[in-house]
Ligand SMILES: Nc1ncnc2c1ncn2[C@@H]1O[C@H](COP(=O)(O)OP(=O)(O)O)[C@@H](O)[C@H]1O
């Protein structure tokens with residue numbers, strides 16, 4: 655049984671401007687499953703809907719974001735939960751933090767700039783476990799920080815006194831202190847320099863190993879996916895266009911967009927200029943007809959311009975949405 659099953663999810667930003675309704679189709683019919691204990695990666699250019707997908711899947715639904723269709727089912731073993739059926743944000747908040755947790759891109763969105771770090775831990779723990787004695791709280795946080803190689807003295811600091819890397823480590827510590835079943839990490843390394851990025855990836859790996867949780871890792875950085883993930887989904891314009899084991903994506907990519915992404919990666923010793931993907935991602939308000947990638951696809955046919963290919967299993971565990979690869 656997968657721990658997470660997402661079925662035909664559609665999540666749009668719906669806004670009204672000057673009397674006209676705008677619908678940004680950020681997640682447009684996405685289905686995937688994540689198995690317990692695995693690291694599932696989601697990659698794709700900026701603006702393709704990765705963050706929106708994580709928000710919708712973890713029930714972080716604030717206007718103008720709305721889920722129009724689909725199901726998101728969690729199977730925690732002792733509890734099966736359809737998070738979108740929880741109408742009340744209070745109920746969803748109880749699930750988030752305890753069973754599902756979110757490591758956001760910018761640490762400052764979870765750390766309050768005018769409050770000491772300790773306060774963020776106190777608030778989170780109180781919200782989920784109720785008030786507890788100071789000694790018990792300190793013991794719990796110290797143990798967790800120790801395991802992550804962080805020092806208790808950081809608790810007294812204000813966020814601005816710490817480096818970006820340290821703040822991100824603390825955000826990770828905060829997101830994992832309640833030992834969630836699933837961790838969603840949204841570009842956790844993007845704002846950091848390469849050396850610090852490495853440390854943060856190692857930290858995420860370490861926690862995952864110790865706590866044995868399931869991790870969903872979103873980043874546009876394919877090198878991080880190669881290093882970390884078991885399986886990888888490639889998103890383009892609100893849809894998953896390819897999904898397979900990470901080695902298969904890197905060694906036998908099938909979708910023309912995946913090929914384009916991989917071609918733009920630098921190779922050691924190769925001094926030729928890398929070709930970046932030509933053209934730009936489409937508007938998610940006025941999406942192209944047929945396959946959304948057809949305006950940039952070197953192999954597009956009339957059929958691709960007309961019809962939208964489904965994400966179909968090409969070989970066991972390898973799904974591709976392309977008419978040129980046997981799609982329909
Ligand atoms: N609050 C919002 N209102 C309207 N459109 C939004 C909002 N947030 C994001 N979008 C749009 O949704 C699309 C997907 O964004 P996002 O999920 O952040 O992509 P990614 O994480 O892959 O960079 C983009 O076109 C973005 O402009």
Ligand SMILES: [Mg+2]
Pocket residue numbers: 704705706840841
């Ligand atoms: Mg994003």
